[in-house]
Every structure is written in structure tokens, then in C-alpha cells.
Amino acid sequence: KARTVLLATEKAFAAAAVGKIESVLKEANYTLKKLENYKGKDDLLAAVAGVDAMIIRSDIVDQAVLDKADKLKIVVRAGAGYDNIDLKACEAKSVTAMNTPGQNANAVAELVFGMMLVSARNNFDGTSGFELVNREIAFYGFGAVARAVHKLAQGFGMKSFAYDPYIPADKIKEMGAEPVSTVAGLFEHQYVSLHVPLTDETKASINKELLMKMPKGGSLINTARTEVVHEADMIEVLKTRPDFCYLCDVAPKDIEPFKAAVGDKYGKRLIFTKKKMGAQTAEANDNAARQERDMGVAHNQGYPFGDPQNKDYSIKGSKR
Numbered sequence: 001k002a003r004t005v006l007l008a009t010e011k012a013f014a015a016a017a018v019g020k021i022e023s024v025l026k027e028a029n030y031t032l033k034k035l036e037n038y039k040g041k042d043d044l045l046a047a048v049a050g051v052d053a054m055i056i057r058s059d060i061v062d063q064a065v066l067d068k069a070d071k072l073k074i075v076v077r078a079g080a081g082y083d084n085i086d087l088k089a090c091e092a093k094s095v096t097a098m099n100t101p102g103q104n105a106n107a108v109a110e111l112v113f114g115m116m117l118v119s120a121r122n123n124f125d126g127t128s129g130f131e132l133v134n135r136e137i138a139f140y141g142f143g144a145v146a147r148a149v150h151k152l153a154q155g156f157g158m159k160s161f162a163y164d165p166y167i168p169a170d171k172i173k174e175m176g177a178e179p180v181s182t183v184a185g186l187f188e189h190q191y192v193s194l195h196v197p198l199t200d201e202t203k204a205s206i207n208k209e210l211l212m213k214m215p216k217g218g219s220l221i222n223t224a225r226t227e228v229v230h231e232a233d234m235i236e237v238l239k240t241r242p243d244f245c246y247l248c249d250v251a252p253k254d255i256e257p258f259k260a261a262v263g264d265k266y267g268k269r270l271i272f273t274k275k276k277m278g279a280q281t282a283e284a285n286d287n288a289a290r291q292e293r294d295m296g297v298a299h300n301q302g303y304p305f306g307d308p309q310n311k312d313y314s315i316k317g318s319k320r
């Protein structure tokens, strides 16, 4: 019997990307069922019955979805992270969960530099700013996005540091960054850029104690997840340290208290993109939808994770 793959995207992929998915599945003799731009959870719950596989983006696959998905064997998240998939519930039903980290890495990395440059030049307000050359950037998590930022940082003449307990220190060194052995060690550098997935371990892990350690002009860049930063602490640090900057692609629900903390420095010391924009480029939109077979990363099947294009530096395991 032909297998059915459900493409469930509340925010649809680019048409060209969908065309590529269609042709791959056709060749494999699979049936594609499309649920694009759906309006509510009920639509998703109705669509999952009887499908063998699912392709999603930021769509939520929780217990309710899995309960209705009676035939489901695999769910593939086109994107990085797994925080929209209930991995425990998947494991209980022997459903494999995979994602495609790395496909949007360059898009996010370019945004990181966009925000750094805007902040360093005071949002081009006519006043004198500073240059990035010779400055230090430290990465919390050294996966696909962090490595893409590191590559750009090298071009800018910056010095990189990285903390990632899942990557051997000599591998980090080999990639041209200085390994750091504790999270706190990252906060000795002017820029700290967050590239960890949202897990119990990383949730609210960026707190006042760490942020207050940062040198003068310390800047935190967050393109990971809003929940990684302790919200109340961040507001307090923005209030008490007039030199500190927060450059963020993953804004919290209510940005007003943050804006109030910096007053007319919003857009310079504090940047929030209008909505999560890191992966929003034509290229990333296309890449994420068509990662090659064997390059995807399975959470619970013992595949390596890390940068799929750079398997040497990835680690076996499924801590996430």
C-alpha cells in the first residue's frame, strides 16, 4: 500500500520548495497530502489520521496530534530545534522525530551580523559608533548556526570563543574558536551569542548574575529562543547597565517593559526584530524544505546530531 506523507504547514513553504517535495515523493511512489496555511488545531487533528509520515515547520506536534495520528512513524521538522515536538510522546509511540539543523544557518548568521552592525553604529543616527574588528564573540552552543556566525566573525577579524559540552574542545579549536569550559566563562567577552536549543538545561539559563559579569559594552545576541533568557533579569540589567545591549530575534510576548528599560535607546541598545526573522530568506526557505536524505537528524534513532554537513564534528546521542 502506498505510504502517505502529510505536509502540515501553518505557514506554507515557498511554492518551489513544495514542488521539489512533491517530485521526490512522486518518484518514491508516496502520496502527498497537503495541509498548508491551515487556520486551527482542529484542521491538523483531522489531517493526521492515517498518515505514515509528517513534514512540519514550527507546527506543534503534541500528545493530542499523536493520539489522532494512528499510523504515524516519522515526523520531520524542517528547521532546527525540537521544541515544537513532544519528544517523550513520540518515543512512547515509537515515532521517530527528525529535524534539519544547518539549512537556515547562514540566514541566521547574517541576521546576527546585521543586528551587531546596527547596534555598533547607533542605528545610523549620525553619531560615531565602533568597529567589530578585533572584538570578541563567545558562542553558547557551537552547532550549525554558531559555526556560520563564527565563519563571518573570522571575516570581520573578530576573535571567537565557544562553550558546547557536546563537542570535544580540540574540535572547537580545530574550527578556529577558543573552547570555554563553563557557561560563565562566555560572559567575559563583549559579545555573547546564544545558539543552544531550548531544553530544561538551557531554559532561563541566562540570568542577571551572568549578564552583570559582562565587560563594558557587553551585548547579548539571542537568535535561539526567547525562553533561554530570564526575562525579569534581562529587564533589570537593561535598566541598571546603560552600556549593555540586547539584540534579539526571538522577542518575548510583551516587549514593552524591555523598551521602557532603555527609553530612546530602543533600536540601538535594544533590538527586537518585528517577528522571528532569522530563517526568513528566500534561500533558507528553500533549503529547509529539501534537506538531502541521510542528512536529516533523528532525535531518537541514534543518528549523530550537530551540523549534518560536517559529521566529523557531530556527536552521537540525543541529549536534546
Ligand code: NAD
Residues within 6 Å of the ligand: 080, 081, 082, 101, 102, 104, 105, 108, 140, 141, 142, 143, 144, 145, 146, 163, 164, 165, 166, 167, 195, 196, 197, 198, 199, 201, 202, 223, 224, 225, 249, 250, 276, 277, 278, 279, 280, 305, 306, 307
Ligand atoms: P544545532 O543543533 O546545529 O546546534 C545546537 C548546538 O547546541 C549543538 O552543537 C549542541 O551540542 C549544543 N547544545 C545543546 N545543549 C547545550 C547546552 N546545554 N550547552 C551548550 N551547548 C548545547 O542547531 P542550530 O541550527 O545551530 O540552531 C540552534 C538553535 O537556534 C535552535 O535550537 C533553534 O532554537 C534556534 N534557531 C533559531 C532560528 C531563528 O529563526 N531565529 C533559526 C534556526 C535556529
